[in-house]
Amino acid sequence: MEIDAHAHQKSKSTQILIGVHTIGIHPWELTLPFSRSEFDKKWEKLIERTEGIYAxxxxxxxxxxxxxxDIEDQKYVLMKHFELALERKLPIILHSVRTYSDALEILKKTKFPHNILMHAFGGNDHEMHELLKYPVYFSYGARLFKTDKMLKVTPLDKLLLETGDQLEYSISDIYKFSAESLGIKGSELEEKLYNNFLTFFNKLDDISASDFIKDLNTRKSRT
Ligand SMILES: [Zn+2]
Structure with a gap:
């Protein structure tokens, strides 16, 4: 089974659909003029809808x-997400562009114990090394076709793959490319990432795994 760990478009694959199986506010949505008090109002409404959410x-x-x-306001917003994740004991899915040291600062400060997905990871070796001091997973998507350098150094038990927000490449294209790049069989990669996905969401035991996968697929088709 090819798992798509971060998707914005519905597809036939088993996927985490952002906004359906998760809730949060993307930094790009924090348009100007930004007001913390306006944000707080929006946030209170949003967090009423956390039932059935996996991240x-x-x-x-x-x-x-x-x-x-600006970055200080973005950090204010991000801290709200971390507080919510701590309260609900949920993993967090992070968008981070040229902000890995800021993200590390927050991980240090909150001592965040749940899993963190660095989606479409674009950092370097050093940043990965620092992030691996926390329960961080790294996910890669279509950008792999430009460079697979970081894919090759990512610990296999911390790796996930995603389609993200693009439509050009399917999750199958991304798995095929990654298996070749890592020099492992497609079926082996699928199995490893399936396990990583379940571990990320703490659903590794047989019963919760099958319920979880079933729920991901049915809720997607209803929306
Ligand atoms: Zn995204």
């Missing part, structure tokens, strides 16, 4: 995207 996110920090709240 908090996609949330995060972005120093490149233009026309959004």
């Amino acid at each position: 908090i996110g996609e949330c995060g920090l972005d120093r490149i995207h233009e026309g959004i709240a």
Whole structure:
């Protein structure tokens, strides 16, 4: 089974659909003028809908995207997500662009004990090394076709794959490319990432695993 760990588009694969199986506010949504009190109101409404949610996110920090709240306001928003994840004991899905040291600071400060998915990871060796001091998983998508350097150094038990927000490549294309790049069989990669996915969501035992996978697929088709 090819698991898509971070998807914005519905597909036939078993996937974590952002906004369906998760809740959060993406940093790109923090448009200007940004007001913390307006945000707080929106946040209170949003967190009424956490039932049946498997993760908090996609949330995060972005120093490149233009026309959004400054980094201090982004951190304020991200801390709300971390507090919610701590309260509900849920993993978190992070968007991080040129902000790995900021993200590390928050991980240090909160001593966050749940799993963290660095989706579409674009950091370097050093950043990965630092992040691996926490329960961080790394997911890669279509950018792999440009460079697979970090894929090759990611511990296999911390790896996930995703389609993200693009439509050009299917999750199968991404699995096929990754298996070749890692020099392992497609079936072996599928099995490993299936286990990683269940471990990430703490659903590794047989009963919760099958319920979890069933729920991901049925809830997607209803929406
Ligand atoms: Zn995303």
